[in-house]
Amino acid sequence: MTISAFSSGTAVTRLGQFAAILVVVAALGACVTPPAPYDYTAFRQNRPLSMLVLPPVNETPDVTATYGVLSQVTLPLAEAGYYVLPVSLMDETFRQNGLNSPMEIHDVSPRKLREIFGADAAVYIKVTQYGTSYRVLASETRVTAQARIVDLRTGQLLWQGGATASSSESRNSSQGGLAGLLVNAVVTQIVETASDTSFKYAGIASQRLLSSRKNGVLYGPRSPNYQKD
Amino acid sequence: MVMAATKSARLLRFAAAMAMGSVLVGCAPAAPRLYHWEGFQDQLYEYFKADKSGPEEQLRVLDAQVQKARARGVALPPGFRAHLAMIYLRLGRDGEAKQELEAEKENFPESEQYMDFLLKRMTAQKS
Numbered sequence: 001m002t003i004s005a006f007s008s009g010t011a012v013t014r015l016g017q018f019a020a021i022l023v024v025v026a027a028l029g030a031c032v033t034p035p036a037p038y039d040y041t042a043f044r045q046n047r048p049l050s051m052l053v054l055p056p057v058n059e060t061p062d063v064t065a066t067y068g069v070l071s072q073v074t075l076p077l078a079e080a081g082y083y084v085l086p087v088s089l090m091d092e093t094f095r096q097n098g099l100n101s102p103m104e105i106h107d108v109s110p111r112k113l114r115e116i117f118g119a120d121a122a123v124y125i126k127v128t129q130y131g132t133s134y135r136v137l138a139s140e141t142r143v144t145a146q147a148r149i150v151d152l153r154t155g156q157l158l159w160q161g162g163a164t165a166s167s168s169e170s171r172n173s174s175q176g177g178l179a180g181l182l183v184n185a186v187v188t189q190i191v192e193t194a195s196d197t198s199f200k201y202a203g204i205a206s207q208r209l210l211s212s213r214k215n216g217v218l219y220g221p222r223s224p225n226y227q228k229d
Numbered sequence: 230m231v232m233a234a235t236k237s238a239r240l241l242r243f244a245a246a247m248a249m250g251s252v253l254v255g256c257a258p259a260a261p262r263l264y265h266w267e268g269f270q271d272q273l274y275e276y277f278k279a280d281k282s283g284p285e286e287q288l289r290v291l292d293a294q295v296q297k298a299r300a301r302g303v304a305l306p307p308g309f310r311a312h313l314a315m316i317y318l319r320l321g322r323d324g325e326a327k328q329e330l331e332a333e334k335e336n337f338p339e340s341e342q343y344m345d346f347l348l349k350r351m352t353a354q355k356s
Contacts, residue, residue: 049339074270087308089314118341203270
């Protein structure tokens with residue numbers, strides 16, 4: 001009797017354990033612990049209509065990073081519902097005023113930016129990874145950037161975040177054994193450099209960085225989803 | 230009987246197409262884009278690199294995109310007309326550049342202050 005009672009108790013415990021493991025696994029598998037919701041208080045209070053994307057500061061050895069990213073960032077912000085100031089004219093305006101480096105441009109006062117461009121907010125981007133790196137087994141093209149959106153009327157920080165995009169996300173490198181892998185790596189690097197793959201990944205990273213998604217930028221007034229998020 | 234068979238085959242094909250569609254679309258139904266982008270980003274990149282195609286070639290590509298957007302009835306993105314103005318300036322076609330700046334302002338009133346700043350400078354340089 002005691003034995004059977006004992007064993008049925010174990011069975012219950014085991015079932016409990018099993019259920020607990022299931023719950024943990026489900027939680028892990030579902031959303032990999034959801035990130036803390038972003039605090040949008042300042043964003044909602046300021047509600048910018050237009051954004052001025054300044055030339056990104058380049059912290060990588062690849063000189064094409066600044067304009068690779070700058071050419072790509074209008075799309076996500078415009079599709080999110082904002083007016084984005086024309087990037088080519090913006091760049092030219094700074095040049096004509098003797099400001100050639102993104103670092104200098106990022107130091108221009110919000111009041112001055114507002115006065116010339118009339119934008120409600122400025123987007124400060126920093127590129128920390130850009131380009132194709134040769135690794136023995138798999139070359140990889142990677143673009144990583146951080147962004148801060150600052151309101152030019154109040155000086156308040158509205159949003160900040162980071163994103164990355166990499167060619168190794170999609171490529172399957174398990175073909176042809178070791179020799180195949182080595183050839184693959186060389187070929188990949190040549191192909192990825194020649195066709196300016198970095199620019200393509202700059203597009204993906206920009207999408208992830210500045211489109212409206214979970215904890216991303218809020219929808220702007222030109223989007224049908226404005227004020228619904 | 231034959232009719233019924235054809236009908237059920239059609240239904241089946243329809244169901245298969247629907248299934249394929251939902252697989253392709255995934256779980257998030259893609260909302261239609263607000264603007265006609267096509268190669269606008271590539272053109273901006275071309276402009277900044279300034280080593281492959283000259284302003285004439287860039288103007289040709291952008292013009293073709295304007296035609297396509299018009300034919301499809303989709304709006305041009307923010308900054309597109311302003312970028313066209315930039316290309317016209319490069320080519321010394323100031324009159325057309327001005328028109329594009331005015332058009333940018335008309336389509337996106339948010340750009341008014343900056344467009345006026347540019348237009349004022351253009352007239353100042355002329356006189």
